[in-house]
Amino acid sequence: MMNMGGPSTIPEVHDFLSRLFHDRDLIPLPFQRFLAPVIAKRRTPKIEAQYTAIGGGSPILSWTRKQGAEMCALLDELNPASAPHKPYVAFRYASPLTETCLNEMRADGVKRAVAFSQYPQYSCSTTGSSLNELWKVSNDQGGWGGNGEVEWSVLDRWPTHPGLVDAFAHNIRSVLAQYPPEKRNQVVILFSAHSLPLEIVNRGDPYTAEVAATVFSVMTKLGFSNPWRLTWQSQVGPRAWQGPQTSDSIQGFAKLGQKDICLVPIAFTSDHIETLYELDIEVKEEAEKAGVHLTRAESLNDNPIFVRALADVVSTHLNAYADGSIGPTSKQIGLRCPGCTNPKCGRTKEWLARGGKPVTA
Ligand SMILES: C=CC1=C(C)c2cc3[nH]c(cc4nc(cc5[nH]c(cc1n2)c(C)c5CCC(=O)O)C(CCC(=O)O)=C4C)c(C)c3C=C
Ligand code: FES
Ligand SMILES: [Fe+2]
Numbered sequence: 001m002m003n004m005g006g007p008s009t010i011p012e013v014h015d016f017l018s019r020l021f022h023d024r025d026l027i028p029l030p031f032q033r034f035l036a037p038v039i040a041k042r043r044t045p046k047i048e049a050q051y052t053a054i055g056g057g058s059p060i061l062s063w064t065r066k067q068g069a070e071m072c073a074l075l076d077e078l079n080p081a082s083a084p085h086k087p088y089v090a091f092r093y094a095s096p097l098t099e100t101c102l103n104e105m106r107a108d109g110v111k112r113a114v115a116f117s118q119y120p121q122y123s124c125s126t127t128g129s130s131l132n133e134l135w136k137v138s139n140d141q142g143g144w145g146g147n148g149e150v151e152w153s154v155l156d157r158w159p160t161h162p163g164l165v166d167a168f169a170h171n172i173r174s175v176l177a178q179y180p181p182e183k184r185n186q187v188v189i190l191f192s193a194h195s196l197p198l199e200i201v202n203r204g205d206p207y208t209a210e211v212a213a214t215v216f217s218v219m220t221k222l223g224f225s226n227p228w229r230l231t232w233q234s235q236v237g238p239r240a241w242q243g244p245q246t247s248d249s250i251q252g253f254a255k256l257g258q259k260d261i262c263l264v265p266i267a268f269t270s271d272h273i274e275t276l277y278e279l280d281i282e283v284k285e286e287a288e289k290a291g292v293h294l295t296r297a298e299s300l301n302d303n304p305i306f307v308r309a310l311a312d313v314v315s316t317h318l319n320a321y322a323d324g325s326i327g328p329t330s331k332q333i334g335l336r337c338p339g340c341t342n343p344k345c346g347r348t349k350e351w352l353a354r355g356g357k358p359v360t361a
Helices: 010-022 032-053 060-078 098-108 127-139 162-176 198-202 207-221 246-255 273-289 304-322 343-353
Strands: 112-116 151-155 188-194 228-233 260-265 293-296
Touching: 010 032, 032 273, 060 304, 098 127, 112 304, 127 343, 151 304, 162 207, 162 260, 162 304, 188 207, 188 246, 198 207, 207 228, 228 246, 228 273, 246 260, 246 273, 260 273, 273 293
Parallel strands: 112 151, 188 228, 188 260, 260 293
Antiparallel strands: none
């Protein structure tokens, strides 16, 4: 289960930010090795305060472990032929890192594994970075797992999986049910996803289109019961990012007289500072000042519909792989972005297409 991860405790915040700012797949900086530590150090107090405000750390590891355990219990029933199934967590910027994950798999003698991205929508800056890291750690000198020790397949995206869409629709309906019937279908459903720098969007990154696909599937499931928009949050730094921004959009709607808004975080499946701090504290305060009554759909976390969806995504993949109707990767992952200049992408994708085996002469 691959994801970015988050600091479970306050003392882990600095190392989390340091790894994040060192990642050239996420943020290519000039003089990265010198600038990354400086920016990470400067940003640490602010981010520590945010994690303190949400209870002293990111809940992502505990949610991921719970999701993994429940998903595998379901998988043992659904796919007895490949049982027992066991979840391993590989975070990009926080513990447990890819290295720890592979060491655990090695100790357990794992021979078959699915690299399962926990980002439903694919971006080269998120899932792509995690896969590049998997290549690096498993292929580096002394690394394990990248030379045929493990038969790998990849679940790189699942933006419109019916179970995922159902889980989002269920959480939205639960919030709408709290409104009086005469207001219920007037509430604006405001889907909010983490933004991307426009350089990445314009390189041809699939993320914005896949997020829009999730949103459209959820609205289809809801029978287009309400007006809706997709907006983008959490931009950092001076570069241009995909807009419109979530907070600006709420202010814009307020000016237009639209004062009932229900926020839906659509590109991350567990709670994290961007829901618990940015949306629930910062954005909510600004909205209230503008006279907007803001509600939020719960994150998917351990929603049973969502956990069943995770099991179904994997089960369907295992069956299709076993009967030969799919290979180790999706067709889509083989196609690099038209503007890609990152040699790591090519190397990782070729290795994954071989199911994690070395090149044979
Ligand atoms: C699908 C989700 C995410 C995308 C896409 C994404 C892209 C992206 N992020 C940054 C920079 C930062 N992100 C930070 C934290 C953070 N990012 C996401 C998700 C996505 N990011 C999450 C869930 C979190 C919080 C982790 C948690 O609490 O569990 C941070 C650190 C916080 C801060 O300093 O503000 C930075 C920096 C870029 C540049 C980027 C696209 C290239
Ligand atoms: S940046 Fe998208 S494939 Fe390299
Ligand atoms: Fe981010």
